Amino acid sequence: MRHLLDIDDLSGAELERILDLAVTTDPPRVLAGKGMALVFEKPSARTRNSMEMAVVQLGGHPVYIGAEEVGLDTRETVEDVTQTMAGYHSALGARVFAHSTVERMAALDALPVVNLLSDAAHPMQALADLLTMRREFGRLEGRSVAFVGDANNVARSLALGAGLAGMTFRVASPAGYGFSDVDLDRIHTAGIEPQIFDRPEEAVAGADAVYADTWTSMGQEVEAEQRRRDFEGFTVDRHLMGLAQVGAVFLHCLPAHRGEEVTDEVLDGPRSRIWVQAANRMHAARGALAWILSENGSQP
Secondary structure, X not given: OOOEOOHHHOOHHXXXXXHHHHHOOOOOOOOXXXXXXXXXXXXOHHHHHHHXXXXXXXXXXXXXXXXXXXXXXXXXXXXXXXXXXXOOOOEEEEEOOOHHHHHHHHHOXXXXXXXXXXXXXXXXXXXXXXXXXXXXXXXXXXXXXXXXXXXXXXXXXXXXXXHHOOOEEEXXXXXXXXXXXXXXXXXXXXXXXXXXXXXXXXXXXXXXXXXXXXXXXXXXXXXXXXXXXXXXXXXXXXXXXXXXXXXXXXXXXXXXXEOOOEOHHHHOOOOEOHHHHHHHHHHHHHHHHHHHHHHOOOOO
16 A cells, blocks of 8 residues: 655655646546545644645545544554544545654555654645746756755655755755754665755755745744754845845745744745745645555545
């Protein structure tokens, strides 16, 4: 059974197929008369709306399930919840704290599992990012994207996706916030060589796309003040964007902390593609679901 827990679960050809399915005007109704469970330990406006509408556009019925309704490993084990959902649904999406949770769900092979976010990966965001850049540039191969900030789950999945698509991935992080050795081993195993910098100016110079994410992710709020100090000089502003390629675009997975990782001038400026990128979450999700359900033998 195929699952999508991170981008390197895909081959380059499969990634391309998902992006093609994301833009088709006649998506296959692989969920006609069927349901998809959407289990959320962590809330998200974009993830919930994009996934629910993607399921609807494939002919299915999405069922949102909040953390308090299932109590993963408190009220019921992850495995018991997964087996229960398999009795009702054709697929399971999960937005969780620990990546091990989606790994345990997938290990049962009870139904296709899609990672909607974990502490280690955000494949659905990476698909939307790649779709946004492909629509902007036409082709991804040979293009470059510079990620400025914490080398977090978003950066890791984007590095894998960009590499699979033939792009150059650059990242600039303060000391202590770069990719871990484990992350780099995973990225290198996928055949990808990220370009790593200490200074954002070096990463951004000549890049086709500049990407920022919040310095303090959900669950890290107690670290917020220290992170603001550590990330001083890593704000994407007009000067930094000016070092990128002519025609470069700015991306952000949202929500943004205005004035911290990015200035209003950039976020709301002519190079920003954040709202297109947010809308592409739905299209990318539709493509991913159409692909994974087809791979697992679901027919309209």
